[in-house]
Amino acid sequence: MKRMSLHILNPRNRLLTSAAAVTLLAAVQAASGAATIDFNRDIRPLLSDNCFSCHGPDASHRKAKLRLDVEEGATSDLGGYQAVAPGQPEASELIARINASDPDDLMPPPDSGKSLADEEKRLLRAWIQSGAPWAQHWAYVPPTRHPVPAARDASWPLSWVDDFIMARLEAEGLSPAPEADRVTLIRRLTFDLTGLPPTPAEVKDFLEDRSEDDYERVVDRLLRSPGFGERMATYWLDLVRYADTVGYHAVENIVHVRDLHATMLHMLGIDPQRFSVPFQGLDMRLTGVEEAPVVHEVLG
Secondary structure, eight states, X not given: OOXXXXXXXXXXXXXXXXXXXXXXXXXXXXXXXXXXXXXXXXXXXXXXXXXHHHHSSOGGGOOTTOOOSSHHHHHSOSSSOBSOOXXXXXXXXXXXXXXXXXXXXXXSOGGGTOXXXXXXXXXXXXXXXXXXXXXXXXXXXXOOOOOOOOOSOTTSOSSHHHHHHHHHHHHTTOOOOOOOOHHHHHHHHHHHHHSSOOOHHHHHHHHHOOSTTHHHHHHXXXXXXXXXHHHHHHHHHHHTTOOTTOTTSXXXXXXXXXXXXXXXXXXXXXXXXXXXXXXXXXXXXXXXXXXXXXXXXXXX
């Protein structure tokens, strides 16, 4: 198996999925300036976790007519004071409330079960001191190219993506994990792309394949498989709270969701009938019991 240059084909255990992309984004931001406070990375999560339930977009639950999910609300005049006064942490009500000693004034309220660590409080103060720069949600910000950092250990990176990861590891005083064995590699790859483990035959084929593009061909096979499309479809089903037990939806809405689901499956190149017949063999693949008697219905 040759050393791969593309991240998705990296033979060390890494596959660029949504979770890995978030990790990569953090590595990029850290490598390009760890001392700089980034609103989306450092501040928005604090406000979202601790403040938005009472001071967010839901008007029916909003308290004190204060919005902290938008810049206009956070910095608006609230009658002689501001929740966030850019450049003036001492004049910012947010800073006063998160450091209050009186439980009646403290934010988040003690009965909310939420609290801010001292470092998080310092981070909010530093952000306001720097001018409280705001930013759109990262999903709406056009990506920009960052310069590739120079890792001290040039032997480990196989691609420019690895340079960012290695630079972050070095900044944290960490070393990369050792390269995974071939059985672990195909298990991780197959789980990641299909949500299920590889079959014994697939593992055997990979172990016996010593061609230069062995890993690449496994990636291509999985990306072409119906299982990959089904894996992608499950995220959408989770988003609409689809479940055989109906979930939050009325029966008529479930029928509508199934129609939309069938259309999406067609777009992914999957026969929707695969979801309407018993799916056998799942127990054997998950438990190793080949004669598993249970037959599951998948997605109704």
